[in-house]
Amino acid sequence: SGRVFPAEMKAAPLLRAWLARLRASGVRFHMRHRWLGWPPAIAPGAAELHFDTPEGALALAADAVVLALGGGSWAKLGSDGAWLPGLAAHGIATAPLRAANCGFEVAWSQHFRQRHAGQPVKSVTLRCVGEGGPGPARQGEFVVTENGIEGSLVYALSAPLRDRIESAGHALALLDLAPGWTQEKVLAAVTHPRGARSMSSHLQSRLGLTGVKAGLLRECAGAEDFRDPERLGRLVKALPLRLERPRPMDEAIS
Numbered sequence: 001s002g003r004v005f006p007a008e009m010k011a012a013p014l015l016r017a018w019l020a021r022l023r024a025s026g027v028r029f030h031m032r033h034r035w036l037g038w039p040p041a042i043a044p045g046a047a048e049l050h051f052d053t054p055e056g057a058l059a060l061a062a063d064a065v066v067l068a069l070g071g072g073s074w075a076k077l078g079s080d081g082a083w084l085p086g087l088a089a090h091g092i093a094t095a096p097l098r099a100a101n102c103g104f105e106v107a108w109s110q111h112f113r114q115r116h117a118g119q120p121v122k123s124v125t126l127r128c129v130g131e132g133g134p135g136p137a138r139q140g141e142f143v144v145t146e147n148g149i150e151g152s153l154v155y156a157l158s159a160p161l162r163d164r165i166e167s168a169g170h171a172l173a174l175l176d177l178a179p180g181w182t183q184e185k186v187l188a189a190v191t192h193p194r195g196a197r198s199m200s201s202h203l204q205s206r207l208g209l210t211g212v213k214a215g216l217l218r219e220c221a222g223a224e225d226f227r228d229p230e231r232l233g234r235l236v237k238a239l240p241l242r243l244e245r246p247r248p249m250d251e252a253i254s
Contacts, residue, residue, distance in 0.1 A: 033058070035069075037086035072097040073252040101253035102158050103150030104171070104243040112219045117146045119212040125179045126153050128160040129172040134238075135160060139179055144212060147247065155253065162246050171243040175220075176236075177213050183237050190233035199226050207236065216241075 006014045023029075036050040048059040072081030081097050088094060108117075121144060125137040135157075142151030154161075157173070164171035178186055189206035200218075203209040209217065217232075220239050225231045246252070 035083070037083070038090065071252075071254060072249050073099070073254060075250055097249065098162060099246045099249050099252035100158055100162070101155040102162070102251065103145060103154060103247040104148045104158075104161060104165075105245050105247060106148035106241065106243060108144075108146075108148070109219060112215055113146055116144045116212045116215045119144050120151070121212050121216065123179065124153070124213075125176040126157055127174045127176075128157050128164060129174060129240075130160065130164055134174055137176065137179075144216075148243065149241070150247070158246070161243055165243065165245060170245075173241045173243060175216065175239040175241050177209065177217065177239060178207060178236055181207070181237075183234070186236050187230060187233040190236065191229040199232070203236075209236070 019029075030053070032054050034052045036052055039048065039050065048061055049065065051058040051060065067083070069083045070079040070081075073079055075081075084094055084097070120141055122141040123139075124141065125139045126142070127134040127137045129135070138153060138156050140151075140153035140156065142149050142153045161171045161173065181189075186207065190203070192202075192206055194202035197205070200214060203214060203217070217236065217239060218226075220241060221232060221235050225235055
C-alpha cells in the first residue's frame with residue numbers, strides 16, 4: 001500500500017526522533033499559533049503573516065512561506081479547512097476539499113443492518129464501474145456499517161468511487177464474493193443439483209458462502225435471481241453494490 005509502519009508499531013518514538021532531528025537542524029517550533037492569514041490589503045508573500053498566539057496577536061514578516069495546513073477532516077482536532085477562504089480572497093486558485101480514504105453509504109434494509117452491521121467481509125475483490133465499464137479489481141476486506149461500508153479495501157478505491165458519485169449521482173461497485181474461484185467453477189457449484197435443500201444451504205455446502213457474505217448476496221440479489229442458478233452464480237462473482245454518497249467529510253481519513 002506504500003504506507004510505512006514503525007517496527008514497534010508505535011508512532012510516538014518515531015515522532016520524537018523526527019522532532020529531535022529537525023531541532024538539531026535549526027528548526028524552531030511555535031506551538032498554539034493559529035495563522036489568521038494576510039491582512040486584506042497585503043498581497044500574499046509580500047509582508048506580514050498574522051497569528052493568534054497564547055501571548056496575543058503576532059505579526060511576522062517572512063522571505064518565503066510554505067503552507068502545510070491539512071485538509072478538512074477531523075475539524076475538532078484543527079483540520080477544518082478554514083484557510084481556504086483566506087487564500088481565495090487573495091485570488092489564489094484552490095480546489096474544493098473532497099473526502100478521500102472514506103466510507104460510503106448504502107441503503108441497507110433494516111434486516112440486513114441489524115444482522116450484519118459491524119461485521120468484516122474478508123477475502124473479496126471490489127471494482128468501481130465507470131463510464132467505460134468496470135475498473136481494475138482490488139482484493140482485500142472491508143466492514144459493513146450501519147450506514148454502508150468502510151475499511152482498507154474501500155479506502156483504496158475511494159477516489160474513483162467518489163468521482164463516480166459526483167458525476168453520476170451514485171456509484172456502482174462490483175463485489176466478487178469468491179475471488180479464489182473461477183466463474184466456471186462457481187457456475188458449476190451453484191447449478192449442481194441441490195435436491196430438497198434450500199438455496200442458502202446449497203451455497204453454504206458447495207461454495208462455503210455463509211454469514212455476512214451470504215447476507216450480502218441475499219441483500220443485493222433479487223428473488224428472481226435466487227430462482228435462477230446461473231444468474232445467481234454470475235452474481236456471486238459480480239454482485240452490484242450501489243453506493244449513494246461518501247460519509248461526511250469529518251469522518252474521512254484524509
